[in-house]
Amino acid sequence: MTPTLMFGLELAYWQETIIKVLLGLVALLLLTGGVVYLYLFKFVSFMQSRLGPMEAGPYGSLQLLAEVGKWLQKEDIATEKADRFVFRLAPAIVLASTFVLFAVIPAGPTAVVSDLGTGIYFVLAMSSLSVLGILMAGWASANKYALLGALRAAGQLIAYELPLVLAVVGVVIAAGSLNLQDIVAAQASGEIFGWDGIGNPFILTQIVGFTIFMIAVQAELTQSPFDMPIAESELVAGYQVEYSGIRFLIYFIAEFATAVAFAAIASTLFLGGWALPTAWGLGDGVMHVVGPIVISAKAVLLVGVVFWVRFTLPRFREDQLQTLAWKFLIPISLANIVATGVLKVVF
Amino acid sequence: MAKPQVPGIVKGLGITLKTAVETMFPDGPLKPPAPSKGAATVQYPHEKEEPAPRARGVIALKEDNCTACMLCARECPDWCIYIEAHKTLAPPRREGGKPRSVNALDRFDIDFSLCMYCGICVEVCPFEALFWSPEFEYSEVKIQDLLHDKSRLDQWMHTVPDFEPLEAGSEVKVKKVPR
Numbered sequence: 001m002t003p004t005l006m007f008g009l010e011l012a013y014w015q016e017t018i019i020k021v022l023l024g025l026v027a028l029l030l031l032t033g034g035v036v037y038l039y040l041f042k043f044v045s046f047m048q049s050r051l052g053p054m055e056a057g058p059y060g061s062l063q064l065l066a067e068v069g070k071w072l073q074k075e076d077i078a079t080e081k082a083d084r085f086v087f088r089l090a091p092a093i094v095l096a097s098t099f100v101l102f103a104v105i106p107a108g109p110t111a112v113v114s115d116l117g118t119g120i121y122f123v124l125a126m127s128s129l130s131v132l133g134i135l136m137a138g139w140a141s142a143n144k145y146a147l148l149g150a151l152r153a154a155g156q157l158i159a160y161e162l163p164l165v166l167a168v169v170g171v172v173i174a175a176g177s178l179n180l181q182d183i184v185a186a187q188a189s190g191e192i193f194g195w196d197g198i199g200n201p202f203i204l205t206q207i208v209g210f211t212i213f214m215i216a217v218q219a220e221l222t223q224s225p226f227d228m229p230i231a232e233s234e235l236v237a238g239y240q241v242e243y244s245g246i247r248f249l250i251y252f253i254a255e256f257a258t259a260v261a262f263a264a265i266a267s268t269l270f271l272g273g274w275a276l277p278t279a280w281g282l283g284d285g286v287m288h289v290v291g292p293i294v295i296s297a298k299a300v301l302l303v304g305v306v307f308w309v310r311f312t313l314p315r316f317r318e319d320q321l322q323t324l325a326w327k328f329l330i331p332i333s334l335a336n337i338v339a340t341g342v343l344k345v346v347f
Numbered sequence: 348m349a350k351p352q353v354p355g356i357v358k359g360l361g362i363t364l365k366t367a368v369e370t371m372f373p374d375g376p377l378k379p380p381a382p383s384k385g386a387a388t389v390q391y392p393h394e395k396e397e398p399a400p401r402a403r404g405v406i407a408l409k410e411d412n413c414t415a416c417m418l419c420a421r422e423c424p425d426w427c428i429y430i431e432a433h434k435t436l437a438p439p440r441r442e443g444g445k446p447r448s449v450n451a452l453d454r455f456d457i458d459f460s461l462c463m464y465c466g467i468c469v470e471v472c473p474f475e476a477l478f479w480s481p482e483f484e485y486s487e488v489k490i491q492d493l494l495h496d497k498s499r500l501d502q503w504m505h506t507v508p509d510f511e512p513l514e515a516g517s518e519v520k521v522k523k524v525p526r
Binding site: 309 | 356359360362363364366367369370371382383385386387388390
């Protein structure tokens with residue numbers, strides 16, 4: 001990330017990559033842990049007029065460590081007829097599909113593990129990998145509930161992948177690039193009818209796209225009201241039902257890390273990413289430090305919205321869930337693309 | 348086809364956000380946050396909630412009133428009351444009278460691991476020997492320790508609250524708690 005430029009050190013490519021990956025992992029785990037404490041433990045409790053964890057550490061701030069410690073101690077069980085190899089591989093695939101998302105999210109002028117030319121395309125492709133892990137988990141568990149949950153998850157993730165991609169297309173048209181750094185730059189240097197005080201975050205012009213993107217993200221994360229795959233009242237815990245201990249924990253880490261990743265992507269696409277408006281005249285030197293803070297704040301805020309919706313709304317029925325995707329979100333996002341394209345040509 | 352219910356969704360989001368803000372800032376949004384005050388719950392081991400006076404916490408026994416009639420043991424749906432007694436002679440009521448034949452309790456146990464707190468035993472007791480007490484802190488590490496004997500049941504007698512006088516015009520006699 002920044003050390004190469006800030007200290008003027010010459011690092012080999014592999015050294016630089018290791019530093020970037022380690023810093024990325026630390027940022028990922030810190031953000032995920034913070035989000036879990038902030039929203040899953042505290043904000044939700046306040047929404048239900050209770051306090052949440054209060055015993056471990058001041059105001060329960062070490063609760064997450066206690067939970068992880070508890071899960072690590074648990075026995076790692078697999079069912080007798082489970083396909084052991086696939087069963088054990090599945091959580092790793094889900095986790096990996098989450099971690100690679102962080103590789104392309106820019107957090108500063110140079111703070112990105114891999115600045116791909118087709119960054120957003122990579123993100124959308126990799127985020128659909130988790131379906132594979134979930135299907136593997138459901139099939140290898142040798143359990144009817146797990147299989148049903150996995151198939152529901154597959155149907156849901158495929159249905160909501162489309163509005164997700166189509167909502168992003170609007171931004172790509174507006175920015176004229178698939179590269180996330182270019183999209184950030186387009187928003188930072190944009191102007192609203194000649195006024196460049198806040199740049200031109202695409203949430204203003206792409207508010208329809210942003211709404212569809214957030215709804216699709218909610219479904220991609222299988223957060224309530226889209227949590228049919230793990231619907232506990234009918235499927236016990238869906239594809240997670242046979243998992244215990246560390247592997248069960250990995251699904252949870254992946255779930256919340258994906259929430260952070262998608263929130264960071266949404267803030268990159270729609271809220272201006274790490275950049276502050278060019279008109280404010282902050283140089284690259286300042287942005288190396290401020291950029292990661294800005295994107296983290298935006299991402300945490302958006303995760304808050306996801307959790308707020310999650311803990312407010314009851315679960316959709318399966319047919320309602322598919323109806324919303326195919327009959328409402330996809331037509332609207334297609335219309336949004338047409339409108340964006342026409343306006344792009346006209347102006 | 349179900350239409351997306353947008354106003355209802357926004358309303359629901361408003362309710363949860365309002366509750367969250369009220370819990371975090373019970374004194375108003377400009378005062379420092381005080382969630383422990385705003386929350387509807389209490390932090391149990393540190394602070395205790397006063398149970399309602401007629402809460403069904405535990406069943407208390409007034410041993411002197413019990414005649415070992417066995418009504419409670421027989422009505423108990425779980426068969427969790429164990430009574431043993433023997434016949435004995437009590438001193439006469441009047442000077443020069445005949446000694447009375449009474450039942451003396453040897454054993455009166457309630458197995459609270461079986462009890463389902465239906466209160467039928469309290470209802471059927473004709474001699475005002477069984478009462479509901481709001482006491483609730485009697486958990487045990489081992490399940491067999493939940494079988495409480497008559498001396499333990501008697502200790503809960505002092506926690507039994509007095510019955511509230513019934514509404515005016517009620518013809519039901521107000522029970523008195525024997526002290």
